Amino acid sequence: MRILLDVMGGDLPPHELIKGGISAGRRHGIDITFSGDPSAITAALAQHREKVGGKYDILPSRTVIRMDDAPVKSVREKPDSSLIVGLEAVRDGQADAFVSPGNTGAIVAGSIFRLGRCPDIPRPGILVTLPTLGGRDLYVIDVGANSDTSPEQLFHFALMGLTYARDVAGIDAPIAGLLNIGTEKGKGNKLISDAFEMLEASPLPFAGNVEAHQLLTDRPVDVVVSDGFVGNVFLKAVEGGISAVTGLLKNTIRGRVLAMLGALLMSGSFARVKGTLSYRRRGGAPLLGVNGVVVIAHGRSDAEAIESAIEVACRQVRADLPAQFAQGASVWGPHGS
Amino acid sequence: MRILLDVMGGDLPPHELIKGGISAGRRHGIDITFSGDPSAITAALAQHREKVGGKYDILPSRTVIRMDDAPVKSVREKPDSSLIVGLEAVRDGQADAFVSPGNTGAIVAGSIFRLGRCPDIPRPGILVTLPTLGGRDLYVIDVGANSDTSPEQLFHFALMGLTYARDVAGIDAPIAGLLNIGTEKGKGNKLISDAFEMLEASPLPFAGNVEAHQLLTDRPVDVVVSDGFVGNVFLKAVEGGISAVTGLLKNTIRGRVLAMLGALLMSGSFARVKGTLSYRRRGGAPLLGVNGVVVIAHGRSDAEAIESAIEVACRQVRADLPAQFAQGASVWGPHGS
Numbered sequence: 001m002r003i004l005l006d007v008m009g010g011d012l013p014p015h016e017l018i019k020g021g022i023s024a025g026r027r028h029g030i031d032i033t034f035s036g037d038p039s040a041i042t043a044a045l046a047q048h049r050e051k052v053g054g055k056y057d058i059l060p061s062r063t064v065i066r067m068d069d070a071p072v073k074s075v076r077e078k079p080d081s082s083l084i085v086g087l088e089a090v091r092d093g094q095a096d097a098f099v100s101p102g103n104t105g106a107i108v109a110g111s112i113f114r115l116g117r118c119p120d121i122p123r124p125g126i127l128v129t130l131p132t133l134g135g136r137d138l139y140v141i142d143v144g145a146n147s148d149t150s151p152e153q154l155f156h157f158a159l160m161g162l163t164y165a166r167d168v169a170g171i172d173a174p175i176a177g178l179l180n181i182g183t184e185k186g187k188g189n190k191l192i193s194d195a196f197e198m199l200e201a202s203p204l205p206f207a208g209n210v211e212a213h214q215l216l217t218d219r220p221v222d223v224v225v226s227d228g229f230v231g232n233v234f235l236k237a238v239e240g241g242i243s244a245v246t247g248l249l250k251n252t253i254r255g256r257v258l259a260m261l262g263a264l265l266m267s268g269s270f271a272r273v274k275g276t277l278s279y280r281r282r283g284g285a286p287l288l289g290v291n292g293v294v295v296i297a298h299g300r301s302d303a304e305a306i307e308s309a310i311e312v313a314c315r316q317v318r319a320d321l322p323a324q325f326a327q328g329a330s331v332w333g334p335h336g337s
Numbered sequence: 338m339r340i341l342l343d344v345m346g347g348d349l350p351p352h353e354l355i356k357g358g359i360s361a362g363r364r365h366g367i368d369i370t371f372s373g374d375p376s377a378i379t380a381a382l383a384q385h386r387e388k389v390g391g392k393y394d395i396l397p398s399r400t401v402i403r404m405d406d407a408p409v410k411s412v413r414e415k416p417d418s419s420l421i422v423g424l425e426a427v428r429d430g431q432a433d434a435f436v437s438p439g440n441t442g443a444i445v446a447g448s449i450f451r452l453g454r455c456p457d458i459p460r461p462g463i464l465v466t467l468p469t470l471g472g473r474d475l476y477v478i479d480v481g482a483n484s485d486t487s488p489e490q491l492f493h494f495a496l497m498g499l500t501y502a503r504d505v506a507g508i509d510a511p512i513a514g515l516l517n518i519g520t521e522k523g524k525g526n527k528l529i530s531d532a533f534e535m536l537e538a539s540p541l542p543f544a545g546n547v548e549a550h551q552l553l554t555d556r557p558v559d560v561v562v563s564d565g566f567v568g569n570v571f572l573k574a575v576e577g578g579i580s581a582v583t584g585l586l587k588n589t590i591r592g593r594v595l596a597m598l599g600a601l602l603m604s605g606s607f608a609r610v611k612g613t614l615s616y617r618r619r620g621g622a623p624l625l626g627v628n629g630v631v632v633i634a635h636g637r638s639d640a641e642a643i644e645s646a647i648e649v650a651c652r653q654v655r656a657d658l659p660a661q662f663a664q665g666a667s668v669w670g671p672h673g674s
Binding site: 068131132133144147148179181184188189190192211212213214215216217228229230232233234235236237238239240241242243244245246247248249251252253256258259261262263264265266268269270272273276277 | 405469470481484485516518525526527529548549550552553554565566567570571572575576577578579581582583584585586589595596599600602603605606607609610614
C-alpha cells in the first residue's frame with residue numbers, strides 16, 4: 001500500500017510532516033510518496049537516513065495552495081500544486097490514498113474535480129471522529145464539505161457514515177441519528193424534517209433525532225448526520241466550550257496557592273483529558289463520497305497527527321471503502337446487514 | 338412595576354418558583370402576579386408570610402401547558418392555562434412583563450398570538466446571555482424561536498440584539514457579528530451570505546463573520562446573530578463540550594489519591610467556574626420582537642434562577658425595549674447612534 005502525503009499546505013513546515021510520514025511507513029509497513037518541494041523532502045529523508053525512491057518517494061510540485069486561498073479558484077489556478085499533483089497520483093493509481101493537512105475547501109474541490117464522485121453519491125461529506133465520556137468514539141458527518149444541503153445528501157451522509165462505522169471503525173451494528181434541536185419527530189427545520197422522513201422510510205438503521213448537548217456524554221448513536229454548516233458550528237462550539245471551561249479554571253486558580261497546588265496534583269489528570277480530546281490521536285477527517293480515499297488532517301498537524309491521519313487512510317484502503325458505498329442502502333435492510 | 342410570573346409550567350413545583358418571585362419582589366420593590374393554581378399560590382404566600390392581593394397577587398388558571406405539549410396546538414387548546422392567561426394579563430396592561438420557565442415553543446407561539454409582533458419585525462427571536470473568559474457577557478440571538486430563517490429576519494435579530502445590548506445591558510457602542518463557519522466574506526451558506534450583504538449595507542454596527550470556537554474565549558463582538566436552528570445547536574454544543582471535559586476529568590481522577598486530593602484543593606475553583614457558567618445567575622432568555630416584555634426562564638429554574646429572570650424582565654421594562662425596536666436601523670447610523 002502506498003499513501004500520498006501532501007507536505008506543503010499545512011501550518012507546520014514540510015520536515016515535521018515528513019517525519020510523521022516516515023514514522024507511519026516504518027510502523028505500518030507501508031510506502032509513502034511525498035508531494036512537495038523536492039529539495040525539502042530530500043533533505044528531510046536524509047536527516048532520517050532514508051533514501052529517495054522505493055519505500056519513500058518524491059512527487060515534485062512547484063506551487064502551494066495556501067490556507068487562505070479561495071478553494072475553487074486555487075484548484076483551477078494551481079494545477080502544479082502539491083495538493084493537485086498528489087490527487088492526480090491517486091487518480092492515476094500511483095497511490096492508494098491521499099492525506100493532506102492543507103486548505104479543507106481546496107481538498108474538497110480538488111477531490112471532486114480530480115477524483116470525481118462515487119456513483120449515486122450526490123455530494124461528498126467530511127466525517128470526524130470524536131471522543132465520548134464512555135470511551136467509545138462518535139462519528140459525525142458532514143462537518144463542512146457543504147454549506148447548503150438537501151435531504152437526499154443527508155441520507156447519503158448517513159449511508160456513508162454507517163458504512164465507515166461498520167467497515168473502518170469495526171462497529172458491529174452501527175446506528176445513525178440526525179442532529180436536531182429536539183428529539184421528537186417533526187422538530188427542527190424543513191431540511192431535517194424531510195431527511196427524517198427519508199431515513200425513517202429507508203432500510204438504514206436510524207434512531208431518530210439527537211441533540212448536541214448529549215452527544216459526547218450519552219453517545220445515543222454511533223453516527224451523527226448533519227448538514228455541513230451545522231456540523232461545523234457544532235464541532236467548533238464543542239471546542240469553544242472546552243476552551244472556555246479550561247480557561248476559566250486557569251483564571252480562577254491564579255494567585256490562589258492551595259488551588260495552584262491542587263492543579264499541580266491534578267496535572268496528570270489534566271494531561272490525560274487533554275490527550276483524550278486531542279485531534280492528534282484521532283488522525284484526520286476522511287472525505288467520504290469521492291472516488292478514492294482522501295483524509296483531511298488538521299491544519300496544525302504535527303508528525304504525530306500526520307501519522308495518525310495516515311493510519312486512518314490505511315484502514316479505509318483495506319476496507320475498500322469507496323467501493324462499499326456503491327452497494328447503496330439495500331444491504332442495510334433486515335436481511336442484508 | 339408589576340411582573341406576571343407563570344408558576345405552573347416549569348420542571349420544579351410552584352412553591353419553588355413563587356419563592357423566587359417573592360424574593361424578587363422584596364429585593365427590587367416590584368409587584369408580582371402569579372398565574373397558576375390559586376390554592377398552591379395562596380399556600381406558598383402564607384408560608385412566606387405574605388398576604389394575597391396588592392404586592393403579591395393571584396391570577397387563577399385551570400390548566401397547564403406541559404413541556405412535551407405541541408406548542409401551537411396547546412396554545413389553541415388551553416386558553417385557560419397559566420401561560421395564556423398570564424400573557425393576556427400583559428396584553429391587557431395588568432402587568433408590565435411576562436416570565437415563565439415553561440414550554441419554550443408555547444411561550445413563543447402564545448406571545449405571537451396574544452401580544453402580536455412589534456411593528457416591522459418579521460419574527461421574534463430568543464436572546465441568551467453567555468459568560469466569556471474576559472468577564473464580559475456575550476449576547477446571542479436567535480437560539481430557537483425559529484427553525485427556518487430568512488436574511489431579513491437575521492437583519493432584524495441584529496437590530497434587536499444591538500438595541501438590547503445598548504439599552505438593557507448598558508454596552509456603550511455594541512457591535513454585531515454573524516455566526517458562520519469561516520470569518521471571510523462569502524463563507525458559509527446562502528442564508529448567511531445574503532444576511533452579510535444586508536448587514537454590510539445597513540447602518541448597523543457590523544463586524545462581519547464570527548466562528549463558534551472563538552466566541553466565549555475571544556469575544557470578538559458583543560452580539561452574535563444566528564438562525565434559530567444553528568444558534569440552538571451552538572448553545573447545546575457548548576454545554577456538551579463543558580459537560581464532556583468535566584465528566585472526563587471526574588473519570589480520570591477516580592481512584593487516584595493525589596489527583597483526588599488535588600481536586601479537593603481546587604474545589605473552590607471548580608465551584609467558581611460552575612457559578613460563572615450557571616444559567617441561574619444570568620436569568621432567563623428574553624423573547625425579543627413581540628409586543629411586550631417576555632422572558633423565558635430555564636425549564637429547570639429554581640427560586641434563584643426565577644429571581645434572576647424577573648430582574649432581566651425589569652431591566653427591559655425600564656428600557657422600554659419593544660418601543661426602541663420601532664425606531665428601526667436608522668438611529669444606528671453614523672449620526673444617530
